[in-house]
Amino acid sequence: MTLEADIASLEEELNAKIAAAEDERTLEDVRVSALGKKGVVSEKMKTLGKMSPEERQVAGPALNGLKARIADAIGARKVVLEEAALAEKLEAERVDVSLPVAPQQVGKLHPITKVFAEVAEIFAAMGFEVREGPDIEDDFHNFTALNFPPEHPAREMHDTFFFPPKEGGEKMVLRTHTSPVQVRTMMEEKPPIRVIAPGRTFRCDSDQTHTPMFHQVEGLVIDKETHMGHLKGTLEAFCREFFDVKQLKTRFRPHFFPFTEPSAEMDVGYERDGAVVKIGQGEDWMEILGCGMVHPNVLKACGLDPDEYQGFAFGMGVDRLAMLKYGIPDLRPFFSGDQRWIEHYGFQPHEV
């Protein structure tokens, strides 16, 4: 047999084995049996040493060629086998992507939190800062300093929550409005004052539209020039922003509060579209807040000269603002802690 024929026959045999290898291990066995130290190709290479230079000149390139081709064939087969193995592995990893994911626990914030944040932000842009005061107040801050006469009906048990009398006979109360924060602010800070005071307030009232606890935001501006025109401009700007309306019809009606003079209530125009209340335009009026110029007696009680200082105050119900803006029909569930209600009417933290 000639060398050529020998190589051709060996190559054919090896190629058949390579093609027949179904996995990487078999292929490796083929490689060792051909190209390993004692492999058939290596053994043939070893015979080169014994050849004459002329023979070697022919046989050398032929054997090296064989070795290279077999190595290539093994490499190519290896790629094929690897790809097949990967494809099999991937197939084995198949999942049903229509399966549900684990339920995400997403918390919600109460609409009152949302409205407080909105109110604070709108007023912050107009230079108002936030002040707080205690829920349990004394008579001075809740009534006397706010110009409530001693016999005023608000001081009666059917309106105000009282605590047992102290030694001197004075009874602490649950604040009936956020207005005591006005007093605290004026007594602690020097004008110019521009603050809002959000918080919980309490009255002995409980029916479909009243709850014994509710929320208010108080506003107070004290300086030497501020008048009711500024009050109007400020509150109109607030309402436009809060209700997100460009056109806003307002009406200021004279009213009475012990702690303001002149006093007014502010109405905004609205119309009903089915169950939805649209604030801004329309033929009907909705009362939205009480306001006025801080009463001279209140300024005096807080140590300010009413001939030098003046300013306005306003107060509004936060729960009602939330109901109006977000279309929440009833007040009572605000305080029930019903998860279904919070889920529906609440807000995700990033929305607040």
Added chain:
Amino acid sequence: MKFTLSWLKDHLDTDASLDQIIETMVKVGLEVEEVIDPSEALAPVTVGYVKHAEPHPDADRLRVCKVDTKDGEMQIVCGAPNAREGIRVAYAPVGAYIPGIDVTLSKAKIRGVESFGMMCSSRELELGDDHDGIMELPEAEVGTPLADVVGPLDPVIDFEVTPNRPDTNGVRAIARDLAAEGLGTLKPLEVPEVEASFDQPVTVITEAPDACPAFGALTIRGLKNGPSPEWLQQRLKAIGLRPINMLVDVTNFLSYDAARPLHVYDIKKLNGGVHARMGKVGESFEALNDKEYAVDETMCVIADDENVLGLGGIMGGTSSGCDETTTDVLIESAYFDPLTIAKTGRKLSLTSDARYRFERGIDPASIEDGLKRAAAMILETCGGEASSITIAGTPPVEEKTVSYPPAEVTRLTGMDVPESRQEEILSALGFEVSRGGTWDVKVPTWRPDVEGKADIAEEVARVHGLDNLPTDVLPRLGDAPRRQPALSEIRADAARRACAGIGLMEAVTWAFTDEEGAARFAEQPKEIHLLNPISSDLSVMRPTPLPNLLLAASRNAARGAESVRLFEVGGAYTDNTPKGQRTVATGLLWGAGVRDWQGSTDEPSVFDAKAAALSVLEAIGAPASRLMVFSDPLPGYHPTRSGQLRLGPKNTLARFGELHPSVAKAYDLPGRTAIFEVELDAVPPAKNKGATKPALGLPELMPVRRDFAFLYPAEKPASDLVKAIQGADKALIDDVRLFDVYVGKGVPEGQRSLAIEVVLQPNKETLTDKDIEAVSARIVAAAEKQGGSLRG
């Protein structure tokens, strides 16, 4: 306070329409609550004529009528017993709204017979109480509007009397306000001069000058009591009062016309004179509402020489009341102290129109006018002769003059009101103005509310009209230093976001709770128990929001919720001082939650509570590395599955754990409930480091991790071991993580095996085996000091 349009026009000369009047009332601050204009409701109703009536084929009580109407002949099925041929009826067509039954008519089929419209009763049209049958109208052409047939209809206006305006309890004051605005002219009040035929014979004495400073009286004798005239009865009915007899009706009329309460005594029923005096304990009387009232020394009574007759300014008694047989009367027109009236009324829970007016303050100068007007009306209707007037005591008529700079209205409102207009307004309201640089403005006796220049400015502003207010923008606050938002605000906000971030829903619950619920967590001092709770389950300020959250959880569970995840950020109360109110972030986790195919969710445990508390603490900037864990048993918490996070041994920043099983039982919450409370105010403020973050020193070398397993006494807190290891080499040890706890085979009784991973972070050069051995030895030594031993 209700009045009718025609009543107003007794005092106001005006051509204004009802709408204009209402609009102007609102404009000047008289808040109209309701307007009932009967003619509006009647507009679609016209006269019809029943041409034919026959029984309904299928119903005995119904009749099928053929009615001539403005719309032609209509078939109407009617159930009224008087529906018959030949009568004129009030026909309401299909589409009309019937106020008395709150129904808009539609085409109907009644027991198979079609019916178009309705024949109305007076009650259905709110024209009267008669509902025995349909209205039968007098002769009138078919199609005539009903309003033209039943006579002029008087609209009724109801408005809110604000506490500062007691004068508006009388119709005249409304007319005065409207006239000042320019809506018409106030008619002069004609107070008749009553001829005195004899001296007032009854002795009248006020023995309580503080409670009853003045008691005016006039006697009429020889009168004949009976029904009051039709016009008076109509008016009283229109505003919801029941006409009784002339004597009573006159006092009611003047109470509403002039805000002047009066009382009338039957002289023949009196024993001697009439005294206004303080009551005595043990005395009582039967009031006109037929109830017996016991009086005491704080109440001002009217008595004769023997008995208490009534409560001055609140309600008279039956013993001296007037009826049809009365011939001689004493009319009382007095002034009572508002505070005494209010206290008495409250004490006895007795309300009346008189009390309402006296406690708000009546015009002290109205005593004589009231007597004269009442006497004239009684004489005209009942005959008889009148006495002179006597007044015991002195009415507290005060001369009040306010110094008013006319620029005040501009200073306070920004509106420019010409001085002439200001004077016009004030004069029309009854003020007497002396102009000058600063005006002297004399306040009318019926305006107890006006005290200073701001009040005068308000009068000018409200009548001039707040619709004239300028719209001004607050100027920018110059260089006034801006304060940062309060720390409390920032923390509450951060706590809310942290809680929502771990899946909790924000609740807002009452600041008060029930006594039992509160006591499960803390004994609340008496001073924060409400004197007048709205109900017994809202009677004490909450020591923590937990009892209210538990109630909410309980309600959610009862409604079928599988899990409850709630939190609240709000007040917790320890005493009645401002410092006794803390802000806490409180949360509650109950129920395993929704099952998931990738593995079941566990019931919440003490560690969920601890994780939540730590999240909140981190969010509000608490120094996490310095927190110490304690496990003191606390009320309401599971005694062996709860703990506290403190800064130092005393400052508790958070409590966490599982709910005590017996408390859980009380709220019907089976299984474990995890609860936590974070004290937002207790965290010390962070040192102000400004906005700059410290430089980031990233090490260039790879960290090395080594695991250790220690046997450690079961009763000792694992945190001590972790802390000790952290301290073993502060330069090299970057982190210490406890990743396994094992008790069981191979671990001696009373011990736990704690597996701990230590992360070493070399700084300058790679660690050699020798370095690592050295630090390991230090770690083991530190652990041994705590009672741990390396597991072999």
